[in-house]
Amino acid sequence: MNAIIQTHDLVKAVKGKTIVSNVNLNVRKGEIYGLLGPNGAGKTTIMKMLTGLIIPTSGEIMLFGKKFDETAKEGLKRVGSIIEYPIFYEHLTAMENLQIHCEYVGFYDKRAIHQALDMVQLRSIEDKRVKDFSLGMKQRLGIARAAITRPELIVLDEPTNGLDPIGIKDMRDLVRTLNKEYGITFLLSSHILAEIEQMADRIGVVRQGQLVDEVSLAEIRQQRTDYLELVTSNVQRSVFLLEHELRATNLKIVQDNKIRIYDAGITAAQISKLLVSQDIEIEEIQKHTGTLEDYFYNQIQGGDKHV
Numbered sequence: 441m442n443a444i445i446q447t448h449d450l451v452k453a454v455k456g457k458t459i460v461s462n463v464n465l466n467v468r469k470g471e472i473y474g475l476l477g478p479n480g481a482g483k484t485t486i487m488k489m490l491t492g493l494i495i496p497t498s499g500e501i502m503l504f505g506k507k508f509d510e511t512a513k514e515g516l517k518r519v520g521s522i523i524e525y526p527i528f529y530e531h532l533t534a535m536e537n538l539q540i541h542c543e544y545v546g547f548y549d550k551r552a553i554h555q556a557l558d559m560v561q562l563r564s565i566e567d568k569r570v571k572d573f574s575l576g577m578k579q580r581l582g583i584a585r586a587a588i589t590r591p592e593l594i595v596l597d598e599p600t601n602g603l604d605p606i607g608i609k610d611m612r613d614l615v616r617t618l619n620k621e622y623g624i625t626f627l628l629s630s631h632i633l634a635e636i637e638q639m640a641d642r643i644g645v646v647r648q649g650q651l652v653d654e655v656s657l658a659e660i661r662q663q664r665t666d667y668l669e670l671v672t673s674n675v676q677r678s679v680f681l682l683e684h685e686l687r688a689t690n691l692k693i694v695q696d697n698k699i700r701i702y703d704a705g706i707t708a709a710q711i712s713k714l715l716v717s718q719d720i721e722i723e724e725i726q727k728h729t730g731t732l733e734d735y736f737y738n739q740i741q742g743g744d745k746h747v
């Protein structure tokens with residue numbers, strides 16, 4: 441069975457306002473799945489529905505191939521999660537916090553606690569009070585707590601939020617290690633492409649409460665296209681000449697003075713020669729490779745990086 445999470449037309453409305461609409465999400469066994477979207481897009485709300493913290497207005501959730509709702513929460517035993525921010529008893533030690541958690545969930549196993557602390561490299565400071573932990577250490581302790589019961593799926597809401605670059609790298613390494621070495625599937629969220637790009641195998645793009653795309657990073661990397669970018673003050677005439685003289689069929693005016701030419705057979709030298717012969721001034725002509733950033737900005741913000 442390959443699907444860990446599947447949702448069908450998942451909707452959440454609060455006070456008549458729809459904040460998540462018709463989400464069809466698929467998380468597969470063994471992958472790191474990233475929900476990417478700007479603040480307020482609906483990522484946390486989706487995660488809360490998937491972990492039983494709030495009830496969907498309509499739609500269906502399948503968890504480990506079985507229907508999951510308020511009357512059937514069995515699947516949650518196989519899930520660990522940190523939604524929003526991990527809360528601890530600050531005056532107690534890391535070890536004491538995990539012990540309390542184990543008692544609470546009815547899974548007391550000191551070895552499992554030690555293993556979880558080993559996993560996140562906090563074993564050596566298990567007797568330190570949480571109030572003396574950095575945010576990165578608290579996030580790691582949160583993951584240890586989520587991992588004690590050896591879940592098959594861990595759900596992390598914005599795990600790198602507020603962390604410094606070292607904390608971000610530690611978190612990324614930890615998620616990857618738990619995924620590879622322990623086979624744990626991850627669903628995580630972020631509003632920062634560069635971060636999610638380095639962690640996730642597949643990405644679900646969330647925009648205004650909708651899942652607008654679900655795509656593997658390997659696929660996007662293959663789809664990246666090269667193009668020539670021409671900067672000139674005479675865009676209209678340049679387009680006319682490119683289409684009529686060089687038979688360009690795939691070009692796009694991206695700004696008042698900027699054209700992108702995607703036709704693979706047309707070279708910068710051909711364009712320069714043509715425009716110079718027609719007395720059109722070329723301010724710049726350069727070859728570019730479409731980036732992941734271009735791809736996702738198109739998905740998230742309809743192409744405008746400045747929104």
Ligand SMILES: Nc1ncnc2c1ncn2[C@@H]1O[C@H](COP(=O)(O)OP(=O)(O)OP(=O)(O)O)[C@@H](O)[C@H]1O
Pocket residue numbers: 454459477478479480481482483484485486598631
């Ligand atoms: N209980 C609620 N009542 C009213 N509006 C809500 C409620 N919960 C969430 N919202 C709104 O729904 C939208 C989505 O919120 P959500 O927290 O899911 O977004 P997000 O993508 O996780 O963003 P962030 O990263 O800022 O948390 C936001 O506009 C938020 O203000």
